[in-house]
Amino acid sequence: MxxxxxxxxxxxxxxxxxxxxxxxxxxxxxxxxxxxxxxxxxxxxxxxxxxxxxxxxxxxxxxxxxxxxxxxxxxxxxxLNPPPDPQEWRASVAPVDWGIAILSMLYQYYSETAQMWAQYDRDRGCIAVLDGKMAKFDGYLEMLAIDVLVHQPGARQKAKLCQAVARHALQFSTWQSLSQTGLDTVEMAALMDDWLHKCPLS
Missing domain, CATH: 1.10.357.10 (Tetracycline Repressor, domain 2)
Structure with missing residues (x-):
């Protein structure tokens, strides 16, 4: 009992x-x-x-x-919605193609999660907890900014203008703006990758 x-x-x-x-x-x-x-x-x-x-x-x-x-x-x-894992390109993509690969994967990610990203991006400045989480994602984008330039000559990797273009290309707001032009993910990635190759050194 x-x-x-x-x-x-x-x-x-x-x-x-x-x-x-x-x-x-x-x-x-x-x-x-x-x-x-x-x-x-x-x-x-x-x-x-x-x-x-x-x-x-x-x-x-x-x-x-x-x-x-x-x-x-x-x-x-x-x-539930992790951003692209760097191993996806580091393990299987030639460095010369890292730029287009990273931009394609990231833009596809933004496309699939755009509704939430628009809200997070807008509200982060008003909520400390959200801004802290987004700051970690900013760090992730900084890592990607290095990877997208890894195949470029040393002078181009170090050039402030090229670094600025790389950081700009990876922002959600950049994807959001380009998506409103009617370009698809592949076209957006190709456009920004071409810009990375042609940006002036000074």
Whole structure:
């Protein structure tokens, strides 16, 4: 009889933990959906509660500090939508083609995640947690800026104008602007890669 009661208690605790996890996930997914629709800055706890089908108090139980929910939501979104892995070109693409390969992969990534990137890019200056996460992505782009120039002669790699073009080519805002002209991903990447090859040294 004691064994049965212990088993029931373990089952109940396990069920409760699973329900808590599901609620936690629903809240995070609701936050992510709203971030994509209206942006993190305009996303309220009330709106998240409505979307997740829970009470506001439930959200505060799971995330006592509001920045915790944003932090977890950002981490979840980036886990589900990682940018191109440098190994994709470093392991299988000749260095002379790194520029076009990187731009093609990154622009395809921006194309697939544009709705959220537009919101993040707009709101980052107003939200410290978001800006911190975006700063890490800025560091990733700095690494890519080195890789896109790796096949260029040394003088071109070090030239400030060429470095500026490389950084500009990798920005979401650059992709966003080019996408409005009707160019497809391959055409955009080819255009910017050509610019990298022809930018003046001074």
């Amino acid at each position: 004691v064994f049965v009661e212990m088993s029931k208690r373990k089952y109940t605790k396990g069920l409760r933990a699973d329900q808590q996890h599901q609620t936690h996930l629903k809240i995070v997914e609701a936050a992510i959906a709203l971030h994509a629709e209206v942006g993190p800055l305009q996303t309220t706890i009330s709106a998240i509660a409505d979307r997740a089908g829970v009470q506001r108090l439930t959200i505060y139980r799971h995330f006592p500090e509001e920045h915790e929910l944003l932090d977890v939501s950002l981490a979840r979104w980036f886990d």
